[in-house]
Amino acid sequence: MDGFQFEYDPGLCRHCHKRYIDRSSGNPNEFLCRECRAELTKLRIPKWLLLCMAVVITAAIVMSVYLGKIVMNNSTGRAALSEGEKVLAEVDALIAEHKNYSAMDVLYEYLEANPNNTEAAMAGIEKAMEIGQYDYAASIYNTCLSPKGYTDDEIKEIDKIYAELNRYYGTFDKVGEALSEYVSEVGTDMSDERKEALRKECYNKVLALKDDEGCEKNIIYYCVGTYLTGNLDESERYLKMAYNYAPLTDEIAGRLAVNERRKGFMSAAWEWVDKGEKVNAEGIEVRRAKATILLAEGKYEEALSVMEELYAFSPDGSYVRDTYCIALYATGHIDKMKTVMSEAKEAGYEFDEEFHKVISNRMSIYDYYVEGDE
Amino acid sequence: MFLIPGFLISFVTFPGVMMHELGHQLACWLSKVCVFRVQYFKFDAKVAGFVEHERTDNPWKSLLITYGPFIFNTILGTILVLPLSLMWAANANRVILPIWVRPVCYIIAYFGVSCLANAFPSWKDAQNLFESVVKNKALPLLPRILVAPFVIIIGLCSAAKFFWFDFIFAFGVPELIYAIITHNPPHFWTMW
Numbered sequence: 018m019d020g021f022q023f024e025y026d027p028g029l030c031r032h033c034h035k036r037y038i039d040r041s042s043g044n045p046n047e048f049l050c051r052e053c054r055a056e057l058t059k060l061r062i063p064k065w066l067l068l069c070m071a072v073v074i075t076a077a078i079v080m081s082v083y084l085g086k087i088v089m090n091n092s093t094g095r096a097a098l099s100e101g102e103k104v105l106a107e108v109d110a111l112i113a114e115h116k117n118y119s120a121m122d123v124l125y126e127y128l129e130a131n132p133n134n135t136e137a138a139m140a141g142i143e144k145a146m147e148i149g150q151y152d153y154a155a156s157i158y159n160t161c162l163s164p165k166g167y168t169d170d171e172i173k174e175i176d177k178i179y180a181e182l183n184r185y186y187g188t189f190d191k192v193g194e195a196l197s198e199y200v201s202e203v204g205t206d207m208s209d210e211r212k213e214a215l216r217k218e219c220y221n222k223v224l225a226l227k228d229d230e231g232c233e234k235n236i237i238y239y240c241v242g243t244y245l246t247g248n249l250d251e252s253e254r255y256l257k258m259a260y261n262y263a264p265l266t267d268e269i270a271g272r273l274a275v276n277e278r279r280k281g282f283m284s285a286a287w288e289w290v291d292k293g294e295k296v297n298a299e300g301i302e303v304r305r306a307k308a309t310i311l312l313a314e315g316k317y318e319e320a321l322s323v324m325e326e327l328y329a330f331s332p333d334g335s336y337v338r339d340t341y342c343i344a345l346y347a348t349g350h351i352d353k354m355k356t357v358m359s360e361a362k363e364a365g366y367e368f369d370e371e372f373h374k375v376i377s378n379r380m381s382i383y384d385y386y387v388e389g390d391e
Numbered sequence: 392m393f394l395i396p397g398f399l400i401s402f403v404t405f406p407g408v409m410m411h412e413l414g415h416q417l418a419c420w421l422s423k424v425c426v427f428r429v430q431y432f433k434f435d436a437k438v439a440g441f442v443e444h445e446r447t448d449n450p451w452k453s454l455l456i457t458y459g460p461f462i463f464n465t466i467l468g469t470i471l472v473l474p475l476s477l478m479w480a481a482n483a484n485r486v487i488l489p490i491w492v493r494p495v496c497y498i499i500a501y502f503g504v505s506c507l508a509n510a511f512p513s514w515k516d517a518q519n520l521f522e523s524v525v526k527n528k529a530l531p532l533l534p535r536i537l538v539a540p541f542v543i544i545i546g547l548c549s550a551a552k553f554f555w556f557d558f559i560f561a562f563g564v565p566e567l568i569y570a571i572i573t574h575n576p577p578h579f580w581t582m583w
Contacts, residue, residue, distance in 0.1 A: 049445075057445075058426075074470065077502075084478055084480075087481050088572065
């Protein structure tokens with residue numbers, strides 16, 4: 018055959034067919050030249066693929082860092098939540114011991130430090146409202162439930178809390194408005210008939226609020242029974258109605274104890290004190306009522322012990338200064354009484370006329386608490 | 392068992408197929424084995440992608456090249472599904488996330504799940520490993536015996552693909568990460 022005949026050289030590189038196979042490695046099966054081997058063992062990845070990978074991996078890392086921070090912060094929150102659960106259990110235990118103020122203080126202190134613990138905040142608000150501590154509930158609401166991201170269920174719960182708080186304070190506002198009008202109109206130089214007419218007018222105005230669906234009846238009855246009735250029996254009737262609406266409010270029990278004491282029914286007064294203490298043994302009204310009953314019964318030292326604690330806890334509470342001074346007077350601590358009186362004067366507090374009669378020995382303590390206006 | 396043609400799965404999870412081939416390529420590069428041709432992905436019912444490389448008599452290099460995609464795709468897939476797991480963890484903690492987070496996480500997770508679903512060496516890879524190592528009488532007996540279980544593992548995994556094992560693995564990894572982060576048991580498909 019005369020045609021072209023290809024001369025195959027088995028020593029040539031099988032890849033480029035130009036250079037000779039590199040035998041320097043000692044591998045008898047080697048089939049590539051040095052250059053081809055160097056070239057083919059290089060990592061050759063298309064740029065578009067590298068670019069796509071870079072974009073996706075970068076996005077994944079950025080998202081992981083972003084979400085990782087959120088999860089980390091939230092796991093701290095979860096730890097706080099379990100801490101919150103412990104606090105709520107402590108609150109329950111204190112409420113069971115009738116130490117409502119201590120319970121609220123524990124709760125409030127915790128929530129002030131952990132305002133992001135929404136679950137604890139909502140549970141705390143519900144507990145506060147259950148025991149009639151609306152001021153605490155409102156305070157926690159303002160501190161912890163300020164606008165932030167919530168689930169639909171949480172929003173519904175918050176709305177419920179808001180509606181209840183609104184109803185509570187709305188009633189107080191309406192009653193307070195009527196009472197302020199009455200107080201501003203009543204003058205010292207006014208005739209008793211005119212005063213009575215104004216009282217009756219305010220009484221009717223406040224009582225009319227009970228038909229308002231947006232008002233809390235127990236608050237209306239409590240205010241009527243405490244400030245607007247003409248006699249003790251009527252006052253008792255309204256306070257009992259308020260108590261029936263809200264038996265878990267220690268203030269009402271305290272007021273009823275005071276009413277019974279004023280009528281001279283000490284055993285009935287003690288019954289109301291017991292009821293009040295079962296609701297909140299730390300209640301100001303209940304503790305003061307207890308001290309006044311003790312004073313009326315002549316148990317001055319016991320009364321002083323109660324009032325010392327109460328004065329330290331809430332010196333601005335209704336009649337707390339008066340009762341404390343009477344207890345000091347009754348136990349012979351005259352200097353201390355004068356100090357408390359001067360402190361009260363500095364604070365702008367005025368003692369009533371009958372109080373001065375007692376401490377000037379013109380009226381007996383018994384008469385002051387049983388026959389008097391206090 | 393609900394059957395979907397393999398090529399259709401390959402088409403849907405094509406980023407994972409590409410990373411599978413890249414895994415082989417990277418393993419070749421690490422083993423200094425020459426690569427002649429790489430097809431990352433092609434619309435073909437028979438072969439979705441391949442890496443043509445020189446034959447090596449080193450059993451460990453063969454093992455690395457065979458298992459390269461499993462290592463590479465698993466690492467890459469885990470990185471890519473991490474945002475999804477973190478998003479679930481955030482949701483479990485009742486964190487309200489911006490609206491754009493969910494779609495972004497799912498898009499990235501698509502790439503991650505694709506990688507994980509294509510992490511397992513193919514039946515063809517098992518055949519290659521078997522031919523080049525286990526059946527290769529020129530090699531000493533010990534490496535052949537040691538590599539044999541790896542071939543069996545690939546064979547079992549390939550058989551398990553009939554029961555969607557590759558996708559159980561792919562969807563299981565983010566759930567496992569979620570469980571580790573939150574200490575909560577995963578709740579499977581409801582999370583998706």
